[in-house]
Amino acid sequence: MARHLYNKIEQQQAPAFFVRGPSPFARLAFFSVLSLALMAADTRLQYLVSLRQSLQTLLHPLQLLANAPTQLYLNTSEYFSARNILLSENQQLKKRDLMQSIALQKLNLLAVENAHLHVLLAAQNSLKESSVAAEIMYVGRDPFARKVQINRGQNHKILPGMAVVDAAGVIGQVTRVYPLSSEVTLITDTSLAMPVQIERNGLRAIAFGHGRDSNLDLPYLPTNVDIKRGDRLVTSGIDGVYPAGLAVATVKQIVSGTDKPYARIVCEPAGGVENHRQVLVVSKPQLDSITTPSITEPVKLGLNQATRSDKMQKMTNKSAKPSDAHAH
Amino acid sequence: MPINKLKTLYFWVLLAFMSLLLPWSQAALIVRPDFMLLVLIFWLIRAPNLCNVGTAWMLGLLVDLAAGTVFGQYALTYTVTVFFAVTYQRRLVLFTGVQQLIYVFSLLLISQVMLLIIKTFAGGHFIGWMYFLPSLSGLLVWLVTMGLGLNTGGRGRAN
Numbered sequence: 001m002a003r004h005l006y007n008k009i010e011q012q013q014a015p016a017f018f019v020r021g022p023s024p025f026a027r028l029a030f031f032s033v034l035s036l037a038l039m040a041a042d043t044r045l046q047y048l049v050s051l052r053q054s055l056q057t058l059l060h061p062l063q064l065l066a067n068a069p070t071q072l073y074l075n076t077s078e079y080f081s082a083r084n085i086l087l088s089e090n091q092q093l094k095k096r097d098l099m100q101s102i103a104l105q106k107l108n109l110l111a112v113e114n115a116h117l118h119v120l121l122a123a124q125n126s127l128k129e130s131s132v133a134a135e136i137m138y139v140g141r142d143p144f145a146r147k148v149q150i151n152r153g154q155n156h157k158i159l160p161g162m163a164v165v166d167a168a169g170v171i172g173q174v175t176r177v178y179p180l181s182s183e184v185t186l187i188t189d190t191s192l193a194m195p196v197q198i199e200r201n202g203l204r205a206i207a208f209g210h211g212r213d214s215n216l217d218l219p220y221l222p223t224n225v226d227i228k229r230g231d232r233l234v235t236s237g238i239d240g241v242y243p244a245g246l247a248v249a250t251v252k253q254i255v256s257g258t259d260k261p262y263a264r265i266v267c268e269p270a271g272g273v274e275n276h277r278q279v280l281v282v283s284k285p286q287l288d289s290i291t292t293p294s295i296t297e298p299v300k301l302g303l304n305q306a307t308r309s310d311k312m313q314k315m316t317n318k319s320a321k322p323s324d325a326h327a328h
Numbered sequence: 329m330p331i332n333k334l335k336t337l338y339f340w341v342l343l344a345f346m347s348l349l350l351p352w353s354q355a356a357l358i359v360r361p362d363f364m365l366l367v368l369i370f371w372l373i374r375a376p377n378l379c380n381v382g383t384a385w386m387l388g389l390l391v392d393l394a395a396g397t398v399f400g401q402y403a404l405t406y407t408v409t410v411f412f413a414v415t416y417q418r419r420l421v422l423f424t425g426v427q428q429l430i431y432v433f434s435l436l437l438i439s440q441v442m443l444l445i446i447k448t449f450a451g452g453h454f455i456g457w458m459y460f461l462p463s464l465s466g467l468l469v470w471l472v473t474m475g476l477g478l479n480t481g482g483r484g485r486a487n
Contacts, residue, residue, distance in 0.1 A: 027381035028411040035385065035407060038400035043450070048399055055393050059349075066349035138351035141395040143358070143459060144452040149396075176396070183396055190453060211453050 053154075056178040063181075067137060132156055132281045134164075137181060146189035146209065148172070152281060154179045161241055163282045169247035169270030170194070170235060171279060184279075187248065187269055188214045196248050197236035201226055204236055207248060207267065216249050218265035223256040225263060233267060241284055247271070337378055340367045341387065348394050358458055361466035364391055365406065365439055369432060370473075372413050373420055384410035401446050409439040425474070432470050436463040 022030075041047045132152055140147030152158050154177050162174040164184045173192060176183040185192050190211040196218075197204050203226065207216045221227065231251040237244025249267035256263040344363040352360050364387055371379040388403030395402065413435055423431060440463055444454065 021380075024381060024411055024414040028407060031381055031385040031407040032404055035388075035400040035404035038389075038403065039398050039446075042399040052393065052399070059393065062346065063349050066346050067351055070351050138349075139353045139357060141348065141352065141357070142397050143455055144447045145397075147396060191451075211455070 052176075053178050057180060060178075060180050063137070130283050132158060132283075134158075134279050134281050136277050136279060140183070145191070146186040146211065146214075147175075148184050148186065149181055150184055150279060150281070151181055153177055153182045158182050158281055159283070161284060163235075163242045163246070163284075164279050165246055165282055166271045166279050168272060169249070170242060171269070171271040173241065174281060187216060187271075194242060194248065195236045195239045196233040198227060199232040199234050200228075203227070204238070205233075207233060210266075214269065215252070216267040216269060218251075218267060219262060221263055221265060222261065223258075223263045227251060227254060227263075227265060229254060232270075243282060333375055334378055337371050337375070340371070343367075345390060345394070348391065359461050359465050361462050361469050362436065362439065363469075365409065365436065366466055366469060368406065368410060369413055369435055372410060372417060376414065376417050381407055381410050381414065398450065401443065401450075404446060405439050405442045408442050409435055412438055429467065429470065433463060433467045436466045 021027075038048070134150040134152040134156075137149045137151050140149065150164070158174055158177050160174055160177050160182075163170060164172045164174060170187060172184045172186040172189075173194075174182050175185045186209070187194060187207070188209040188211065190209050193206050193208050195204065196207045205218050205221055207218055210217050216233075218227075218233075229251055233248045233250070235242040235244055235246045235248055247270040249269045251265060252268045253266040254263055255266075341364070344367040347363045368379065368384055368387060384406040385403050388401075388406035389399065391402040391406070392399050416431065420428065420431065437460070440460055444459065448454070
């Protein structure tokens with residue numbers, strides 16, 4: 001097209017061979033400088049956040065279209081999955097439900113006791129968090145970063161900085177929020193650090209993603225630190241981002257040389273960082289003035305979905321009565 | 329004729345972009361060739377008047393958006409790669425099939441090395457030699473399309 005235009009303007013017919021506009025080198029210089037400026041604007045100055053958000057929203061239908069074939073495949077395979085598989089799964093879930101409801105009964109009791117103790121200690125504030133269920137749309141395409149995209153965004157009240165967990169533990173943190181989706185940086189990404197605590201002895205540390213393999217590192221711990229293989233790491237909650245006590249990883253390997261001041265501690269993430277689709281986005285714990293909880297009103301754990309909490313309420317109500325009698 | 333060609337170009341770019349948006353995961357993500365760059369190189373060889381350094385830059389920005397990387401990373405990578413492609417575009421007519429393959433492979437490698445340099449500056453870590461697999465798979469895709477009879481320019485088209 002450019003050539004036609006040029007031919008119209010320029011009456012003197014130059015051979016088409018040479019009609020190429022600015023030289024490739026000039027173009028290279030121009031666009032390279034433009035790219036560098038863009039990179040600076042994006043990383044250092046944060047000017048392009050809203051632009052990226054709006055473009056990503058435009059892209060959303062295309063993304064859904066691209067995801068459609070896999071979604072269709074998953075749905076059909078779900079539909080045709082054998083009856084006995086469903087039955088056994090149902091049985092397992094029932095068993096787990098029973099176990100968890102028992103655990104929950106104990107937990108409610110503990111929560112009430114804890115609240116009571118808090119009142120005694122005159123601690124005015126407790127931490128509450130809410131959650132949104134989401135599904136992973138796709139794994140990030142950047143080979144240098146460990147990221148996933150989930151199908152909940154600004155419109156579902158997701159904010160950057162929220163923690164993302166699955167059934168087994170923490171998997172990451174929301175880093176970018178678009179109107180209809182958001183980007184989650186996994187805990188195995190090198191840029192993500194999270195404050196953790198060893199469950200056994202309460203030792204605090206900071207876990208970093210390892211990047212290349214899906215492991216976590218615990219740097220800056222001295223070689224004589226009290227840590228063993230199989231120790232469980234949980235979130236310490238002192239950062240105000242992750243709710244305290246969520247499982248993060250288990251210690252897999254400890255290498256401590258006498259010539260090094262720090263031990264090299266490799267941990268394996270507890271959550272299915274690479275193999276789950278359903279995740280839960282947990283909001284930052286917010287300071288709420290404590291309400292005197294009664295045993296008939298179970299403490300919302302935040303991790304429960306709305307559909308299940310009704311069922312739980314019935315169960316806990318039933319269980320609450322005998323314990324009430326004990327207390328008096 | 330050029331309008332028609334332009335439409336085909338847009339169609340292929342859209343197709344490459346959709347392939348980028350597919351939910352790749354695990355091994356597929358590592359091996360996945362850079363379809364966008366392949367389409368770009370193909371059209372650069374076929375119709376350098378339609379597709380030039382500026383086009384590459386724009387498409388690079390699109391890829392940046394889709395990949396969630398910092399704006400300008402892929403744009404710069406594509407710009408540099410296409411610059412090399414344009415520089416040798418005239419000579420390409422004399423290339424035989426094998427020479428053209430080497431040319432395309434080196435272009436793919438240039439783009440990957442370029443991206444690696446940018447990412448390393450940004451604080452990324454080299455993820456191992458597996459990183460260069462997309463160049464090989466891209467070459468394979470090129471070979472297959474040539475085998476299917478797609479006219480990729482060069483001397484090979486005579487037969």
